[in-house]
Amino acid sequence: MARKTMIKAINEALHQKMNEDKTVVVLGEDVAIDGGVFRATEGLVEKFGEDRVIDTPLAESSIIGASIGMAMNGLKPVAEIQFMGFVFQGFDQIVDHVARMRHRSQGKYNMQMVVRMPYGAGVRALEHHSESTEALFAHTSGLKVVIPSNPVDAKGLLISAIEDPDPVIFLEPKRLYRLTKKELPDELYRTPIGKAEIIKSGKDITVVAYGAMVPIIEEAAEHVGKEGVDAEVIDLRTISPWDMETVSRSVEKTGRLVIVHEAARSFGVGAEIAATIGERNLLHLLAPISRVTGYDIVPPLAKLENVNYPNSEKVVRAIHQTMEF
Amino acid sequence: MARKTMIKAINEALHQKMNEDKTVVVLGEDVAIDGGVFRATEGLVEKFGEDRVIDTPLAESSIIGASIGMAMNGLKPVAEIQFMGFVFQGFDQIVDHVARMRHRSQGKYNMQMVVRMPYGAGVRALEHHSESTEALFAHTSGLKVVIPSNPVDAKGLLISAIEDPDPVIFLEPKRLYRLTKKELPDELYRTPIGKAEIIKSGKDITVVAYGAMVPIIEEAAEHVGKEGVDAEVIDLRTISPWDMETVSRSVEKTGRLVIVHEAARSFGVGAEIAATIGERNLLHLLAPISRVTGYDIVPPLAKLENVNYPNSEKVVRAIHQTMEF
Amino acid sequence: MKSKLIQILDEKGNAVEKAIGDLTEKDILKMYRLMNLTRLWNNKALSLQRQGRMGTLASVRGQEASNIGMAMPLQESDWLVPAFREYGAMFTRGVSLSDQYMYWGGDERGARFPDNLNITPACITIGAHLLHAVGIAHAAKIKGEKIMVLSSSGDGSISQGDFHEALNWAGVFKLPVVFVIQNNHWAISMPVEKQTATETLAEKAAAYAIEGVRVDGNDVFAVYHTVKKYADRARNEHKSALIELVTYRMGDHTTADDATRYRKPEIIREWEKKDPIERLKKFLTTKHGWNEDKEQKMMAELTEQVENAVKEYENVDPPEPETMFQYMYSEMPWNLKAQLEEVKEFVKAGGK
Amino acid sequence: MKSKLIQILDEKGNAVEKAIGDLTEKDILKMYRLMNLTRLWNNKALSLQRQGRMGTLASVRGQEASNIGMAMPLQESDWLVPAFREYGAMFTRGVSLSDQYMYWGGDERGARFPDNLNITPACITIGAHLLHAVGIAHAAKIKGEKIMVLSSSGDGSISQGDFHEALNWAGVFKLPVVFVIQNNHWAISMPVEKQTATETLAEKAAAYAIEGVRVDGNDVFAVYHTVKKYADRARNEHKSALIELVTYRMGDHTTADDATRYRKPEIIREWEKKDPIERLKKFLTTKHGWNEDKEQKMMAELTEQVENAVKEYENVDPPEPETMFQYMYSEMPWNLKAQLEEVKEFVKAGGK
Ligand SMILES: Cc1ncc(C[n+]2csc(CCOP(=O)(O)OP(=O)(O)O)c2C)c(N)n1
Ligand SMILES: Cc1ncc(C[n+]2csc(CCOP(=O)(O)OP(=O)(O)O)c2C)c(N)n1
Ligand SMILES: [Mg+2]
Numbered sequence A, B: 001m002a003r004k005t006m007i008k009a010i011n012e013a014l015h016q017k018m019n020e021d022k023t024v025v026v027l028g029e030d031v032a033i034d035g036g037v038f039r040a041t042e043g044l045v046e047k048f049g050e051d052r053v054i055d056t057p058l059a060e061s062s063i064i065g066a067s068i069g070m071a072m073n074g075l076k077p078v079a080e081i082q083f084m085g086f087v088f089q090g091f092d093q094i095v096d097h098v099a100r101m102r103h104r105s106q107g108k109y110n111m112q113m114v115v116r117m118p119y120g121a122g123v124r125a126l127e128h129h130s131e132s133t134e135a136l137f138a139h140t141s142g143l144k145v146v147i148p149s150n151p152v153d154a155k156g157l158l159i160s161a162i163e164d165p166d167p168v169i170f171l172e173p174k175r176l177y178r179l180t181k182k183e184l185p186d187e188l189y190r191t192p193i194g195k196a197e198i199i200k201s202g203k204d205i206t207v208v209a210y211g212a213m214v215p216i217i218e219e220a221a222e223h224v225g226k227e228g229v230d231a232e233v234i235d236l237r238t239i240s241p242w243d244m245e246t247v248s249r250s251v252e253k254t255g256r257l258v259i260v261h262e263a264a265r266s267f268g269v270g271a272e273i274a275a276t277i278g279e280r281n282l283l284h285l286l287a288p289i290s291r292v293t294g295y296d297i298v299p300p301l302a303k304l305e306n307v308n309y310p311n312s313e314k315v316v317r318a319i320h321q322t323m324e325f
Numbered sequence C, D: 001m002k003s004k005l006i007q008i009l010d011e012k013g014n015a016v017e018k019a020i021g022d023l024t025e026k027d028i029l030k031m032y033r034l035m036n037l038t039r040l041w042n043n044k045a046l047s048l049q050r051q052g053r054m055g056t057l058a059s060v061r062g063q064e065a066s067n068i069g070m071a072m073p074l075q076e077s078d079w080l081v082p083a084f085r086e087y088g089a090m091f092t093r094g095v096s097l098s099d100q101y102m103y104w105g106g107d108e109r110g111a112r113f114p115d116n117l118n119i120t121p122a123c124i125t126i127g128a129h130l131l132h133a134v135g136i137a138h139a140a141k142i143k144g145e146k147i148m149v150l151s152s153s154g155d156g157s158i159s160q161g162d163f164h165e166a167l168n169w170a171g172v173f174k175l176p177v178v179f180v181i182q183n184n185h186w187a188i189s190m191p192v193e194k195q196t197a198t199e200t201l202a203e204k205a206a207a208y209a210i211e212g213v214r215v216d217g218n219d220v221f222a223v224y225h226t227v228k229k230y231a232d233r234a235r236n237e238h239k240s241a242l243i244e245l246v247t248y249r250m251g252d253h254t255t256a257d258d259a260t261r262y263r264k265p266e267i268i269r270e271w272e273k274k275d276p277i278e279r280l281k282k283f284l285t286t287k288h289g290w291n292e293d294k295e296q297k298m299m300a301e302l303t304e305q306v307e308n309a310v311k312e313y314e315n316v317d318p319p320e321p322e323t324m325f326q327y328m329y330s331e332m333p334w335n336l337k338a339q340l341e342e343v344k345e346f347v348k349a350g351g352k
């Protein structure tokens, strides 16, 4: 046990799973000799060789497409897409094939594979390096979509994802890769997919987020806590299938809900949560469900990045408005 | 003026716009000599020649990508994707370039182009021929997404789409292509993008749909009308930007809302409508907002197609449940 | 740069004896049976379709030699990765006639192939499956399996980015995959000349530093031997190849298409002279004592097989709504469970 | 199949006189200035980046001859369709130094090029813009414009499906587009040998029935003349071509990269000997009386230009939040208007 960053936790999960299971392979652009542009795959090629840690041509459709074939032929590929902004070159392979092969073959071919990619803004990078399009995957039936918010979950969820017989889109909040360290258990452990975590229980208002937004809602909850508002803070961890039960039970108690994501608001993940909770919990609601999100725009370059990005101040404002409704 | 089908209306819109504006070109697989697999582009190549009506190689990324270049260099391309299920090969070009070129060039390059594609089930076809993934386009900032439900709108909306300086994803409900005929004005006319149509006003409940689901909600409204339930029936016509005002005003009046689409439910278009109306109209709501949709599955082949497909009976049931809440 | 066309059995049924190689009479008769079976299955499906008893069908007529010739050289542990116009190849490897009727009849259950058959389900999105073939071969290489993978796609597929990426990947990693292109001259209404500016499709192999060859796709001997040669090489030496089978789509693109809109019917008469079954029949007649008696007997047997398959297809219970849900995930998540309940309740309440 | 390398100016600064052709002393001096300007701009950007005054930067050092040589032959009505490591080419065509600082500094306003410049914005998604180039050329053909389009991309781009589709489309429709590949040997940590199995990139042209050539990309004369030849041909005869410029990425991939992780620093010393600027300087010294005085005077001028651009960049007011919204559509839809209001209110209420 030692304090480690999220990127280290991800790296450790890959090391441990590859060590334990010879059918796990890692592939992607710059994942081998370079160890990944964020170092998620550092040290793997030295340990497991070029056969199992594969530097690929610059071609996302191939990375996903070849992973499909590998999964059909008994391997468990963990593919890396360098940045979420580049996944669309391989989108057909994901939505038309990864998500469907099990159904298409009527159960004959599992798609036991993971597609990892860093998502989100906050690193002041070039265009296509700040995307947050998780809603597109969440809407695609046949996929699971997992987004950790801290090193401990990142390791446990990635291990679960690799072991999951179904395909998992594993979105890593690059902003958090090195932001904080957490005590990380040394052993190989699992964090369940599909289960949210109640980070802090509270009775006045429910605040839900995932990935990079979790530290932000924690901060906001702390802030309003000082004002006497007792917020329940939930980290979804999986957005498809999302843990509706946990959110719904929380809203039954609090009667108020704020959802936070950095992705564009319209037709985003927050909409589904709001719609479902509205359906199930209408009579519990003491105020409209509020969404704090990125705007319906292209994620801006560095100079305006922060203006688009939800922060704890914006969340606090939404909490105030919801409490005062 | 004569009674014409939707496919004829689309064909007429293309003929008239190409005739009026020499910069309009049509391109896609089988659009020229074959006149399109649904005959949407019939007669165009004979009239406007192979330069302006272009049979392309079998490559969706090219069709969209080349259209982008054409738009940059002063043409107004109307690209056809043969079926919505095949658009993902060109998805990067759409979300990363069509939707962004205007912003990326800070207003220098408009993307005045239309991407037409038939969507939806109901024709008992092969895999990938029944898709309804409009939510993915709606979530993509920078695009407009238009879906007509009848021949008259189809013609007017397509003409507006071609004239719109911004890129329009034009989704055609293939199930309705030949299902009914409507009196079609002969002249070139426009139907505004972004405006819903109240097909039938009513005071008890609002029922919203678009495209192929519109006849179904009309049927359902008629059915419940006989039972004394006065439904307001709204055809969205554009789903991005959708006409929030019209829906919201309607719900202010009726206090009840049922949304119908054939796409998968989770993270679908219905979620955004429900979320936004819940936000704006919470205190008007007399019952939870209900969604009647396709399930979160791969659109089934012919034998089970109808089980997945919303029909008026399912809508009637949802209306009953909402009225009885 | 025009690659020459490999041919063994000409249009008149004459064969270059030596080139027939290790094919025994039994093998040849097997080919002949399978080609006829495929055509009978196909004709029956077309007529069922016209009667509304079958879904949209992509006819394989004219491509029987390509289909059977590419599948026969494969060993059991090899893989076949087809597009959708390969049911002749599927039958050759053991897919049942009735399953294919089910599939084309709109019943997903027909797409479940027996566990022991290394055949991937039909891939409708053009070109995408070439990458799956590559991945299967890549896994085989990693695992040290001595197998090869054969992908089949149409002339239209060569325009897709995935075609390029697949061949590039196979070239880079030296994978045991053979890419077969059934160049049937058409991609719906697009003649192959409009698909690309090169004279042949085989010559595209050069861009990936793999071998490319062009074969008379209506000559089952040439298809068989060429595929066998490159399949063996792939299996033994991990070398990839591109094989262009020059054949012809004798029917409409599918039953939803009307080819008279874009091609002259005369051309069909030209290609009828090159019919793959006719030529093999002539060869068998001249060289192996085939005669009308044997022909009729065989045809009666095959017809019965096909009729039995139709019966099976038409007598199977319709699929339960569950089947729409159950294969989406290994275990249904809550939303699917809830939706399946919705369906069941709806049906229970008399809903349709 | 190895295409031979076209060279005019060798590493020692000796040129095949005849091959210099119509390039005047003035032209050559212009090239030399632009190459130096590009390097100075680049070095300054790198140092700003280290000081936190600039965003992630993709250094162009080593590729100045490729950049300037490909842009000079273009006529005003021609188009340049770059990836992101082409600011030397952009400067050559008239993009301002300060705009490029703004762009790489994270200010979108720097991506607005003057209306009269036919240059598309930087394309970060590898390979995608090759199709835009094709579309621009296709439009030109339809409209009967006598222009050509030059796309530039890296060696990594050849693996993408879009590369294939773009060249195939250009071949089929006979479009006036020249595809330039800056083969700088690296795609981040991937050496070009791992990107494809062919020996050269130029030879891939064969798969599209267009011409492919390979040029010393550090030889500005060879780059200029080859691009000019094919640009003229494209403009006049609507013929497409693939030009591989063999050069070297002397720096890290970007300032976020550390190339010592995957390549030996020694190789840099090898390539320093082939430096494009050094060789042109030697040539100018020997043949055109260039000397240290002139050099210093020029460098002082160029440095001042660069310093002024930095000042401009650093003194510009930060972009208003409006700019995030205003270019998404020609007219803001209600949701954007509402969200912009949200931002304004938030800022007004003291929010950060
Ligand atoms: C990606 C994609 N785009 C479009 C289609 C529609 N479509 C179905 S078959 C076909 C033509 C295929 O031609 P070819 O590859 O030559 O195969 P063939 O039909 O001749 O067997 C087209 C365009 C598709 N299935 N997939
Ligand atoms: C589609 C896509 N995938 C991945 C990336 C990430 N990426 C940025 S640059 C680069 C390497 C590009 O190499 P090359 O094409 O040779 O251009 P160079 O950087 O050498 O100029 C990669 C992988 C990207 N920009 N686009
Ligand atoms: Mg074909």
Ligand SMILES: [Mg+2]
Residues within 6 Å of the ligand: D154, D155, D156, D182, D183, D184, D185, D186, D187, D188, D249
């Ligand atoms: Mg490079």
